[in-house]
Amino acid sequence: MHIIIKSMEIKMCVLDEEKECDGCMECEMCDLDPSKVCDNCGKCLDIKDVATIRIDKIITDPNEYKE
Numbered sequence: 001m002h003i004i005i006k007s008m009e010i011k012m013c014v015l016d017e018e019k020e021c022d023g024c025m026e027c028e029m030c031d032l033d034p035s036k037v038c039d040n041c042g043k044c045l046d047i048k049d050v051a052t053i054r055i056d057k058i059i060t061d062p063n064e065y066k067e
């Protein structure tokens with residue numbers, strides 16, 4: 001009798017940080033069509049050709065950073 005011991009690395013769920021991944025694949029399903037596996041179509045992201053973001057400040061000294 002041979003016993004194979006695989007690595008027991010625990011992977012946490014990407015949707016629920018308190019749950020161990022059980023392979024349910026909910027994270028692979030489409031947000032707009034629950035019967036579809038995500039194919040990275042981008043429709044759920046409402047991607048625009050142009051976008052802007054306001055930057056309040058640029059911190060170059062890590063000691064200056066406060067949460």
Ligand code: SF4
Binds near residue numbers: 013016020021026028
């Ligand atoms: S497969 Fe299921 S349990 Fe694992 S990360 Fe995706 S949603 Fe979470």
